[in-house]
Amino acid sequence: xxxxxxxxxxxxxxxxxxxxxxxxxxxxxxxxxxxxxxxxxxxxxxxxxxxxxxxxxxxxxxxxxxxxxxxxxxxxxxxxxxxxxxxxxxxxxxxxxxx
Amino acid sequence: xxxxxxxxxxxxxxxxxxxxxxxxxxxxxxxxxxxxxxxxxxxxxxxxxxxxxxxxxxxxxxxxxxxxxxxxxxxxxxxxxxxxxxxxxxxxxxxxxxxxxxxxxxxxxxxxxxxxxxxxxxxxxxxxxxxxxxxxxx
Numbered sequence: 287x288x289x290x291x292x293x294x295x296x297x298x299x300x301x302x303x304x305x306x307x308x309x310x311x312x313x314x315x316x317x318x319x320x321x322x323x324x325x326x327x328x329x330x331x332x333x334x335x336x337x338x339x340x341x342x343x344x345x346x347x348x349x350x351x352x353x354x355x356x357x358x359x360x361x362x363x364x365x366x367x368x369x370x371x372x373x374x375x376x377x378x379x380x381x382x383x384x385x
Numbered sequence: 386x387x388x389x390x391x392x393x394x395x396x397x398x399x400x401x402x403x404x405x406x407x408x409x410x411x412x413x414x415x416x417x418x419x420x421x422x423x424x425x426x427x428x429x430x431x432x433x434x435x436x437x438x439x440x441x442x443x444x445x446x447x448x449x450x451x452x453x454x455x456x457x458x459x460x461x462x463x464x465x466x467x468x469x470x471x472x473x474x475x476x477x478x479x480x481x482x483x484x485x486x487x488x489x490x491x492x493x494x495x496x497x498x499x500x501x502x503x504x505x506x507x508x509x510x511x512x513x514x515x516x517x518x519x520x521x522x523x
Contacts, residue, residue: 288405288408288457291405291408291409291412291453291457292457294412294413294416295412295415295416295450295453295454297416298415298416298417298419298420298450299416299419299450301420301423302419302420302422302423302442302446303423304423305420305423305424305426305427306423306426306427306442308427309426309427309435315432315489315492315494316492317432317485317488317489317492317494318432318435320485320488321426321432321435321436321439321485322426322435324439324481324485325422325423325426325438325439325442325443328442328443328447328474328478329419329442329446329447331447331470331474332419332446332447332450332451335451335454335467335470336450336454339454339457344458344459344460344463344466347463347466347467347470348466350470351466351469351470351473354470354473354474354477355473358473358477358480358481361481361484361485362480362481362484365481365484365485365488366484366488368488368492369487369488369491369492
């Protein structure tokens with residue numbers, strides 16, 4: 287019975303990942319694609335956790351936590367790169383130098 | 386104290402123990418909101434409204450599913466890890482949305498008219514309508 291529960295969660299997460307990925311493929315601007323890839327990454331965190339429970343090995347949660355960290359850093363890096371064309375410290379101008 | 390919580394959660398309630406009922410409710414709500422948020426990402430018209438869908442996925446969908454998983458944990462360290470993931474998503478999701486919205490504005494995506502612009506447009510339209518109704522007054 288608990289397997290059914292985790293299967294329901296996994297299927298829902300997979301369906302919403304599929305929908306987000308369609309937006310990442312068709313999305314007109316680059317920001318749509320970043321948004322969709324970020325949402326897919328956050329859903330992947332849940333998918334890894336659910337798979338760990340489904341397999342009876344909750345140690346997968348460590349991988350999920352690491353994936354959440356990398357997903358956040360990656361999104362911020364890509365956003366900053368798209369915005370400033372630079373990942374360093376562009377300090378000229380009032381609108382530069384932060385996220 | 387943990388033993389009391391354990392016996393309370395293992396209390397049979399119909400066909401399932403109490404913890405399974407709570408997990409089912411949380412996971413079904415979370416699955417519903419995850420799919421709704423993904424539909425929002427697909428269907429809404431521009432980046433700024435699509436962020437709303439991403440926010441639904443992050444807050445309701447993911448947090449509810451992870452809360453449902455918490456009640457299935459065998460060990461307390463699993464609950465602690467799930468809480469860490471929840472806390473991390475709780476703080477990073479708004480940060481990412483903020484950075485992305487700022488980058489989109491900076492990158493020239495049109496966020497639509499502001500309240501002042503809408504107000505001006507409505508006043509101009511009213512003036513025009515008055516002029517058409519009573520041309521001798523001007």
